[in-house]
Amino acid sequence: RYGSGPSDNSSDVEEPEAASVGWGAGEDGAAMSSSSEGNLGWQWFKDPRLACLGFRGIFPSNIIPPLIEADKETDEQNYLMWRIEKGVAEGSIEIPKGEAMPLEYNLVGLNAISFDKGCYVGQELIARTHHRGVIRKRLVPLRFQDNDGKEIINRFIPGSEVVNTGSGKKAGLMTTALGCRGLGLLRLVEALKGSTALSIQGQEDVKVVASKPDWWPSDWLQDLQQYTAFA
Incomplete structure (x- = not known):
């Protein structure tokens, strides 16, 4: 679920009711319009990467995911085009395992790297490059x-x-x-x-x-x- 369409320049989505578009196979038969958990057990979460990527929905497997009231339904390819236009890669095909440098794939700006907690392979190199180096x-x-x-x-x-x-x-x-x-x-x-x-x-x-x-x-x-x- 994301703001408007692939050509929209808006960089922020305040609520899922505002200028949102959904993609999927279901219809909102109940015309529900809430961004929090409803009586069907579903809930919306803001995409942690960027506000312009909208909201994610987690739904029980035995129900048709309801769309927010007044939304339009669109093809998944439009979301993929929107994400690509924003310069956001995802998955192991677009971000190759064992090859991709996190800083070159802009993961710092996508809330995917913490410099305050945790320990992982390459942490010292990534932290040093982030604070002292230049990403060419x-x-x-x-x-x-x-x-x-x-x-x-x-x-x-x-x-x-x-x-x-x-x-x-x-x-x-x-x-x-x-x-x-x-x-x-x-x-x-x-x-x-x-x-x-x-x-x-x-x-x-x-x-x-x-x-x-x-x-x-x-x-x-x-x-x-x-x-x-x-x-």
Whole structure:
């Protein structure tokens, strides 16, 4: 359940009744509209990652999950597109086990890492890099266009290299693709510097446009700003 549609720029959802869209197979026969536990034993929880990702519902397996009153029902793909546009990866396919660096996948900004409790493999390295280092690569939302700026819907292969069209140098990897949208783990100085043209290796007619999610803290781009100032 998430706010409005994939093209909405709203970054906050106060209550599930406000501008919400549900996806699923059921209908709200009782027209119930509560964000807390009801007499059917269901309950809504805010997504802990970002407010713009809306609410999650946990329902008993023997009932049809009720939708909030006045909601519209939509296909799951619209939610996936919304999440990708916000630059949020999830699951072991989009965040490879044993390979992904949590800081590069922006997990600090998604409330997925605590620096105050717990103990895990790599904790010291992650904490040191977070407080003292610079994250030069990050996961960013991508759009695929032709040379005229028209969006291209194609079956792009995750893992394809994204290259700087001018220099031919590798800028990073496309990790996820859905229609004309995707996610890519790219060097920030390549991805978000306006003068850089990006494309997919072997598909130079496909223009890759990277963008900065609006929920990113400003200090994440400090390295990019310094690079631009001295370039």
